[in-house]
Every structure is written in structure tokens, then in C-alpha cells.
Amino acid sequence: MVRTTEFQEKVYHALRKVPAGKVITYGDLASVVGVASAQAIGGALKRNPYSPQVPCHRVVSSDGSIGGFMGCTEGEQIDRKTGLLRNEGIKVVDGKVKDFSRRRFIF
DNA sequence: ACCGTGACGGCGA
DNA sequence: TTCGCCGCCACGG
Structure with a gap:
């Protein structure tokens, strides 16, 4: 049983809305959930209890x-994340997302 | 392109 | 429950 805070749930829920082939920044995701800390997003993702359900790699x-x-x-781990992104059609070169045009997911 | 500072939330003691 | 430190960051110089 994983104990998740409301904050984490909000993060996961918002992240769930991000479709495959698209990526979002920590800051934007933070903005979506209503917080001003992108690092907190990272912290939540780090403790992400759900693996594929919540696309933390996006x-x-x-x-x-x-x-x-x-x-x-x-x-x-990073290499694996890169592979997942490429698998979804995201161009990743040298650890950087090239196709950054669609990084913003309009909610 | 690299480093330092700022800011916010989570978590452990 | 409260205080302090750390972090999958963002941005300016």
C-alpha cells in the first residue's frame, strides 16, 4: 500500500493526461497542479508508486x-528513459529532447 | 555553455 | 507536531 499525498496525486493525475508522443516540463506540470516548485514535482515523480501508469518519463x-x-x-535509468521517449516518437539526442515543439500540452 | 542563486514541497529527525 | 536539509528544477549572469 502506497501512501500518496494529495500533492502527489495531483501530479500523477496531471501527468496521466499527457498522451504518448508528448512531453511536459517540470515547471509546466507544476503550474498545472498549482504549485510554484518544479523541484517538488521531481520529488513526487521520484517517489512515483505507479510505473507505466504515470508516464514520469515524459x-x-x-x-x-x-x-x-x-x-x-x-x-x-536515464538511457532507459531516453529509449522510452524515442519509442513514443520523441527525438532525443545526447540526452536532450530535440522535438521540443510539442512539449507544451494544452490542458 | 556553465555556475550560482532562488523558491517550494517532501521527508526525516 | 515542528525545524531543518535535500531535491528528477528554473532562470539570470
Whole structure:
């Protein structure tokens, strides 16, 4: 049983609305959930109890960086995250999201 | 492109 | 329950 706070649930719920092939920044996601801290989003994703249900891999940094994945800012986890993004049609080169045009998901 | 600072929430002690 | 520290960040210099 995973204890999730309302904050985390909001984050997960908002993230759930992001379809495959699109990515969102931590800041934008924070804006959606109504908080001013993008880092808090990262913290929530880090403790993400739901793996594929909540596409935490579709969340990238504002500068296009992949960001982190499963608590790691680098390593094979990141490589895996990159693979998932590419699998969804997102172009990722050198740890950066190239197709940044659709990073903004209109809610 | 890189580093430092700012700001907010979560979590542990 | 309260205080302090850390973090998958954002932005300016």
C-alpha cells in the first residue's frame, strides 16, 4: 500500500493526461497542479508508486534535458528513459529532447 | 555553455 | 507536531 499525498496525486493525475508522443516540463506540470516548485514535482515523480501508469518519463527539464528518472539524474535509468521517449516518437539526442515543439500540452 | 542563486514541497529527525 | 536539509528544477549572469 502506497501512501500518496494529495500533492502527489495531483501530479500523477496531471501527468496521466499527457498522451504518448508528448512531453511536459517540470515547471509546466507544476503550474498545472498549482504549485510554484518544479523541484517538488521531481520529488513526487521520484517517489512515483505507479510505473507505466504515470508516464514520469515524459517529464523533462525546461531546457530540454531529460532530467532524471527513478531517482537517478544519470546512468542507465536515464538511457532507459531516453529509449522510452524515442519509442513514443520523441527525438532525443545526447540526452536532450530535440522535438521540443510539442512539449507544451494544452490542458 | 556553465555556475550560482532562488523558491517550494517532501521527508526525516 | 515542528525545524531543518535535500531535491528528477528554473532562470539570470
